[in-house]
Amino acid sequence: DSGIGGLTVANAIKKALPNESIIYFGDTKHLPYGEKSPKTINEYSKKICDFLIKKNCKMIVIACNTASSVAYQNIKEACPETTIVNVIDPVIEYLSKESPSKKVGIIGTKGTINSGIYSKKIKEKIANTQVRTLATPLLAPMIEEGFINDTISKTVINNYLEKPILSGIEKIILACTHYPLIENIVKEFYNNKVEVIDSASQVASYVKKTLEKENLKSQQQAEYRFYVSDYTDSFEKSAKFFFNENIHLEEVIL
Ligand code: DGL
Numbered sequence: 001d002s003g004i005g006g007l008t009v010a011n012a013i014k015k016a017l018p019n020e021s022i023i024y025f026g027d028t029k030h031l032p033y034g035e036k037s038p039k040t041i042n043e044y045s046k047k048i049c050d051f052l053i054k055k056n057c058k059m060i061v062i063a064c065n066t067a068s069s070v071a072y073q074n075i076k077e078a079c080p081e082t083t084i085v086n087v088i089d090p091v092i093e094y095l096s097k098e099s100p101s102k103k104v105g106i107i108g109t110k111g112t113i114n115s116g117i118y119s120k121k122i123k124e125k126i127a128n129t130q131v132r133t134l135a136t137p138l139l140a141p142m143i144e145e146g147f148i149n150d151t152i153s154k155t156v157i158n159n160y161l162e163k164p165i166l167s168g169i170e171k172i173i174l175a176c177t178h179y180p181l182i183e184n185i186v187k188e189f190y191n192n193k194v195e196v197i198d199s200a201s202q203v204a205s206y207v208k209k210t211l212e213k214e215n216l217k218s219q220q221q222a223e224y225r226f227y228v229s230d231y232t233d234s235f236e237k238s239a240k241f242f243f244n245e246n247i248h249l250e251e252v253i254l
Contacts, residue, residue, distance in 0.1 A: 001024075001025075001026055001027070001063045001064040001067075001177055002026065002027050002028070002030060002031040002032060002033040002064055002066070002067075002140075003026050003027070003028050003031045003032075003140075003144050003178075003232075003234075003235060004026065004143070004144060004178065004181075004234065004235055004238040004239075005063070005064060005140065005143070005144075005176060005177035005178030005179075005181075006024065006026065006061075006063025006064055006177050007024070007026075007238055007239060007242050007243075008177055008178075008180040008181065008198070008200040008242075009061060009063040009087065009177050009199065009200045009203050009204070010022050010024050010063065010242070010243075011200070011242040011243070012200040012201050012203065012204035013061070013203070013204045013207055014222070014224070014242075014243070015204065016204040016205060016207070016208050017204070017207065017208055017211070017217075018222060019217070019218050019219055019220060019221070019222055020211070020217075020218050020222055021218070021220070021222045021223045021224065021225075022222070022224050022225070023052060023055050023057060023225045023227070024224070024225065024226045024227065024239075025048050025051060025052060025227045025228075025229075026226070026227070026228045026229070026235055027044055027048060027228075027229050027254075028228045028229055028230040028231075028232050028235055029228075029229035029230035030044055030229065031140075031141075031144060032109065032137075032140050032141050032144070033064060033066040033067060033109065033111060034066050034108075034109020034110050034111045034112065034135075034137055034140055034176070035109070035110060035111070035137065036066075036111065038070035038071070038111070038115070041066060041067055041070050041071050041111065042070065042071045042074055044067075044254075045062065045067045045071040045074075045075055046071070046074070046075065046078060047254040048254065049075055049078070049079055049082075049084075051227075051252070051254060053079060053081075053082055057082065058082065058083065058216050059082065059083040059084075059085060059207070059210070059211065059216065060075075060079070060082055060083070060084050060085070061085045061086075061087070061203065061207060062075065062084065062085065062086045062087060063087060063177050063203075064087070064177055065087055065088065065108050065109065065112045065175045065176050065177060065199070066108075066109045066111035066112050066176070068086035068087045068088045068112075068117075069088065069111060069112045069115035069117045070111060070115055072084065072086040072088075083210060083214060083216070085203065085206065085207055085210065087177060087199040087203050088117060088118065088121065088175075088199075089121075089206070090199065090202040090203045090205070090206035091173060091175075091197060091199050091202050091203075092118075092121045092122065092125055092126075093202075093206070094197070094202045095122070095125075095126060095171075095173075095197070096125045096126045099171065099195065099197070100126050100129065101129065101170040101171050101195075102128065102129060102130060102170060103129070103130045103132065103168055103169050103170050103171075104122065104129055104130070104131055104132070104169060104170070104171050104172070104173060105132045105133075105134070105166045105169035105171070105172040105173070105194075106118045106119075106131060106132070106133045106134070106172070106173045106175050107133075107134050107135075107136045107139075107160065107161075107166075107172065107173070107174065107175060107176070107179070108133075108135065108136065108174075108175030108176045109135065109136075109137060109140060109176055110135045110137050112135075112175050112176065113133045113134065113135040113175075114135070118131065118133065118173065118175060119131045119133060132165050132166055132169055133165075134160060134163055134165055134166055136160045136176075138156050138160075139156070139157070139160075139176065139178065139179060139182065140176055140178045142156060143178045143179075143181050143182060144178065144234060145234065146234055146237075148181050148182060149182075149184065149185065153182060153185060154185055157182060157185050157186060157189065158185075158189055161186065161189050161190075169194060170194060170195070171194060171195040171196075171197060172186065172190070172194055172195070172196055172197065173197045173199075174186065174196065174197065174198040174199070175199070177199060177200065179198065180198040180199075180200050183196055183198055224243050224247065224248070225248050225250070226239050226243075226247055226248065226249045226250070227249075227250050227251070227252050228249065228250075228251055228252075229251070229252065229253065229254060230251065231249075231251045235249070236249055
């Protein structure tokens with residue numbers, strides 16, 4: 001991921017698969033991804049995958065909706081020996097099998113929303129569903145700066161959710177891996193009348209199923225390693241919050 005957002009996915013994977021070691025890369029130097037061009041996101045994503053492949057990862061989870069939207073296909077082609085998972089398909093699968101609905105709202109970065117990927121995939125897989133999308137570019141940097149559960153974050157989030165384009169939705173997809181950290185404020189806004197779907201838990205069960213199917217599950221003691229392209233306090237704090245005090249965090253130049 002570009003920063004701490006993917007930690008929500010890594011944390012869900014840790015809970016679902018306690019014997020799997022995780023090597024996490026947060027590209028904090030280039031954050032936010034949501035504002036960058038697809039070409040640039042592709043370049044960063046490829047470098048990160050090369051790094052992870054050198055570390056012998058058997059699977060790479062693109063724990064970022066922006067990179068999943070614009071770089072997944074290219075990464076899959078460039079890394080044929082490694083299983084690549086994006087954070088969009090598991091959510092579409094959940095929606096089509098478990099929770100179809102007539103009107104779905106989607107919020108995410110400009111990169112994700114402008115790619116049109118969610119609308120395209122939903123149209124392909126689920127009949128009669130209206131999709132309402134809204135780019136919410138202030139949210140990822142706000143969360144990265146630690147504004148998670150206070151008056152500032154509530155004001156910004158409510159301002160976005162009040163937009164007419166989202167009125168009358170039955171479900172909302174948090175199409176950015178940073179957003180599970182503000183999920184409670186979204187739920188509060190809708191007074192629990194709208195289902196809030198985040199990718200972290202869907203991705204974790206998808207990863208589990210895939211490892212089982214490909215016979216890749218580990219039985220060993222798990223280890224967690226964290227790499228960032230630029231050391232930041234907020235990253236260290238969040239990594240400790242999810243993965244306890246003794247985390248191993250290193251800065252690397254790609
Ligand atoms: N967490 C990422 C996503 O899911 C990227 C946020 C950002 O860096 O803009 O889109």
